Amino acid sequence: MDGFVRVPISEQEPKVRATNFEEVCLGYTEEEAVKEAGRCLNCKNPKCVGGCPVSINIPAFIHEVSERNFEKAYQIISESSALPAVCGRVCPQETQCEGQCIRGIKGEAVAIGKLERFVADWARENGVKPTPAEKKNGHKVAVIGSGPSGLTCAGDLAKLGYDVTIFEALQKAGGVLVYGIPEFRLPKDKVVAAEVENVKSLGVTFETNVIVGKSITIDELMEEEGFEAVFIGSGAGLPRFMGIPGEQANGVFSANEFLTRSNLMKAYEDSDTPISRGKKVVVVGGGNVAMDAARTALRLGAEVHVVYRRSEAELPARAEEVHHAKEEGIQFDLLQNPVEILTDDNGWVTGVRVIKMELGEPDESGRRRPVEVEGSEYNIDCDTVIMSLGTSPNPLISATTKGLEVNRRGCIVAEETDGKTSKASVYAGGDAVTGAATVILAMGAGKAAAKGIDAYFQNNK
Amino acid sequence: MYEIVRKEQLAANIFLMDVKAPRVTHSCLPGQFIIAIAEEDGERIPLTICDYDREKETVTIVFQPIGASTLRMTELNEGDCFHDFVGPLGQPSELCLEENLEETKKKNIVFVAGGVGTAPVYPQVKWLKEHGVDTTVIMGSRTKDLLFFVDEMEKVAGQLCVTTDDGSYGFHGMGTDQLQALVDAGQKFDHCVAIGPMIMMKFVSLLTKKLEIPTIVSMNPIMVDGTGMCGACRLVVGDEIKFACVDGPEFDGHLVDFDQAMARMQQYKTEEGRKKLAYEEGDTHHGGCGNCGGDK
Numbered sequence A: 001m002d003g004f005v006r007v008p009i010s011e012q013e014p015k016v017r018a019t020n021f022e023e024v025c026l027g028y029t030e031e032e033a034v035k036e037a038g039r040c041l042n043c044k045n046p047k048c049v050g051g052c053p054v055s056i057n058i059p060a061f062i063h064e065v066s067e068r069n070f071e072k073a074y075q076i077i078s079e080s081s082a083l084p085a086v087c088g089r090v091c092p093q094e095t096q097c098e099g100q101c102i103r104g105i106k107g108e109a110v111a112i113g114k115l116e117r118f119v120a121d122w123a124r125e126n127g128v129k130p131t132p133a134e135k136k137n138g139h140k141v142a143v144i145g146s147g148p149s150g151l152t153c154a155g156d157l158a159k160l161g162y163d164v165t166i167f168e169a170l171q172k173a174g175g176v177l178v179y180g181i182p183e184f185r186l187p188k189d190k191v192v193a194a195e196v197e198n199v200k201s202l203g204v205t206f207e208t209n210v211i212v213g214k215s216i217t218i219d220e221l222m223e224e225e226g227f228e229a230v231f232i233g234s235g236a237g238l239p240r241f242m243g244i245p246g247e248q249a250n251g252v253f254s255a256n257e258f259l260t261r262s263n264l265m266k267a268y269e270d271s272d273t274p275i276s277r278g279k280k281v282v283v284v285g286g287g288n289v290a291m292d293a294a295r296t297a298l299r300l301g302a303e304v305h306v307v308y309r310r311s312e313a314e315l316p317a318r319a320e321e322v323h324h325a326k327e328e329g330i331q332f333d334l335l336q337n338p339v340e341i342l343t344d345d346n347g348w349v350t351g352v353r354v355i356k357m358e359l360g361e362p363d364e365s366g367r368r369r370p371v372e373v374e375g376s377e378y379n380i381d382c383d384t385v386i387m388s389l390g391t392s393p394n395p396l397i398s399a400t401t402k403g404l405e406v407n408r409r410g411c412i413v414a415e416e417t418d419g420k421t422s423k424a425s426v427y428a429g430g431d432a433v434t435g436a437a438t439v440i441l442a443m444g445a446g447k448a449a450a451k452g453i454d455a456y457f458q459n460n461k
Numbered sequence B: 001m002y003e004i005v006r007k008e009q010l011a012a013n014i015f016l017m018d019v020k021a022p023r024v025t026h027s028c029l030p031g032q033f034i035i036a037i038a039e040e041d042g043e044r045i046p047l048t049i050c051d052y053d054r055e056k057e058t059v060t061i062v063f064q065p066i067g068a069s070t071l072r073m074t075e076l077n078e079g080d081c082f083h084d085f086v087g088p089l090g091q092p093s094e095l096c097l098e099e100n101l102e103e104t105k106k107k108n109i110v111f112v113a114g115g116v117g118t119a120p121v122y123p124q125v126k127w128l129k130e131h132g133v134d135t136t137v138i139m140g141s142r143t144k145d146l147l148f149f150v151d152e153m154e155k156v157a158g159q160l161c162v163t164t165d166d167g168s169y170g171f172h173g174m175g176t177d178q179l180q181a182l183v184d185a186g187q188k189f190d191h192c193v194a195i196g197p198m199i200m201m202k203f204v205s206l207l208t209k210k211l212e213i214p215t216i217v218s219m220n221p222i223m224v225d226g227t228g229m230c231g232a233c234r235l236v237v238g239d240e241i242k243f244a245c246v247d248g249p250e251f252d253g254h255l256v257d258f259d260q261a262m263a264r265m266q267q268y269k270t271e272e273g274r275k276k277l278a279y280e281e282g283d284t285h286h287g288g289c290g291n292c293g294g295d296k
Ligand SMILES: Cc1cc2nc3c(=O)[nH]c(=O)nc-3n(C[C@H](O)[C@H](O)[C@H](O)COP(=O)(O)OP(=O)(O)OC[C@H]3O[C@@H](n4cnc5c(N)ncnc54)[C@H](O)[C@@H]3O)c2cc1C
Pocket: A090, A091, A092, A144, A145, A146, A147, A148, A149, A150, A167, A168, A169, A170, A174, A175, A176, A177, A180, A181, A182, A210, A211, A212, A213, A233, A234, A235, A236, A259, A288, A289, A290, A292, A318, A396, A397, A429, A430, A431, A432, A436, A437, A438, A439, A440, A442
């Protein structure tokens, strides 16, 4: 094989995986990883690093892989990333690190994400763990939320010797990694639980079933429980709906509800939590969340259509997920938008009325704005509709924390460089600040805030 | 883990438990609820806080087993633990906020409790009593055997009216009939709180609308997370979509679209029915659905 083409990665056959919840991508073997690593040109001015939001030293770790020094490779990645087994699986690599890779100009970019995943999986399987701090410094920090931002912030602070407690509202730690992203993309026990264990092994305490703002407020944490600083990593919040007729009908779900039932409560394995197994499901939206909902519904036995109002080029989901979804038989009804949910006399969904769209002038996001084609409405029959239209911030924390500034959209205002909010000794990051974004950005924000919090203590000593 | 320190069967199909949950007891108020999970990977079951003891750090819940998960809960005994127990969730009842006390004292308040709804009414009546407000409580059930908390309620209510649909105890009729009777007898109310099955809250609201008594109801739609993340609990109130777990559970009964809320309760009927059957019949279940392999 010449250097222009990637070492292919093994995946479960589309027909087989469409009926199970096992991981789709099987990952590289050692031989494959070493061979793929050999394609990296070890550029002097590595463009790939600029594409990675946390600036992993990509050529250096790939070089170690090509030399079979996997532990060394893991240490290099660990300097910048706390969740490599996760990011290697779910980062939108094609627009980040791999999108900038020089190899990509003439052929296929180096499979940076897959190599990162390989290294992280190798480290886990071979018992390589991050090293805890030698000495505690006695300062107590509270972290709210156990998603990527909270885990990263807590892990980094613990390594620096802080006494960190994570407060999590749900019964399990991991945030979107446990309740949102499905098993077939991110194995829960194997990968997510292992990452959480790593953070625990650094000495971080986890307290689940605590809703900050309800069970206890931030001010109480600081005044009554002795926490000297707080990091808020509470995630993106409430699901949005379209506000069209019929949306309250039985059989209309938010993607969050559908995915939470399946992932967190393991409804797909027949737990006590029920889940609607539709025969024909329409998923509205085109992001990662929509793809996950669609592919989960497919695995629960449905015929699935994704209805998205722009064209394929604008689909915000990772290219790999779209590709996988198509291979599995999910149908994409592009340039269409629901105008009404149709129901029977008992209030159950019978279909969706959609209107065709065309792309007009670019809007403020730079993407071409979809406009309705007059008179083009038609009906799609279905029994389930899953709305995946994004989220708006949950006011629970902001409403109960005096002096915490939020912006017009309700997101917490925080400095990008160190996570500082308008309230003294309170920091924030991740989706709670940016609105729904990515794992790696949330992680990066957690890292920046850990540095910010450490600097705060250094300066206040 | 959250220990059950007391368990009692209150009536034919109604159970009470005191559960050790320090964080909940330190911040909860009447009107709020908790979510309990009996065992790992179990269903998240929302239940109203029926009483709390900040010193003993216990929360009282009262529940009626209706599906697989609540049936499973009835098997837990004193000394056993809930795997998870989180709260308080939702907004406290506006009547039971110190800052509203002056206003509240001016009101003639009537509570209408139906079935297991008696349990969540109790802490509100008790809180008001402790703050010097006497209220009228109408508590109803289908029949005498399903009544509970009569003595407890007697102690905290200014006026207590017990009703049964079949006349086996107290007033013969439904809560709405009793309320109408009180009004006909010249009693004046300017605030009503109705808690119970949705159908009962709907009819109380229809009546109080006619009688022009502002009415608060406590909605119990299907919930998943209870923190405002999933949207399962959405209701139409006035022209707006509200999330019962963060905006509620108490809403203006004259604005709630009950018909839609009741239709939404049917969502998991068939799926749940199967699970309940499988649970009750266990290995002896021969439904022939093929799912369990038990037929082979
Ligand atoms: C279905 C789905 C698929 C996705 N796919 C991808 C993908 O492929 N690639 C990618 O990069 N990104 C993806 N994302 C986005 C990514 O998961 C998020 O951007 C990221 O998880 C944000 O991390 P976070 O730490 O800010 O918040 P979250 O992961 O949302 O975690 C927040 C945590 O805080 C807890 N919490 C909230 N409020 C409170 C409170 N008051 N008290 C205590 N705890 C609280 C929540 O329960 C939650 O556990 C996806 C998201 C979803 C929903």
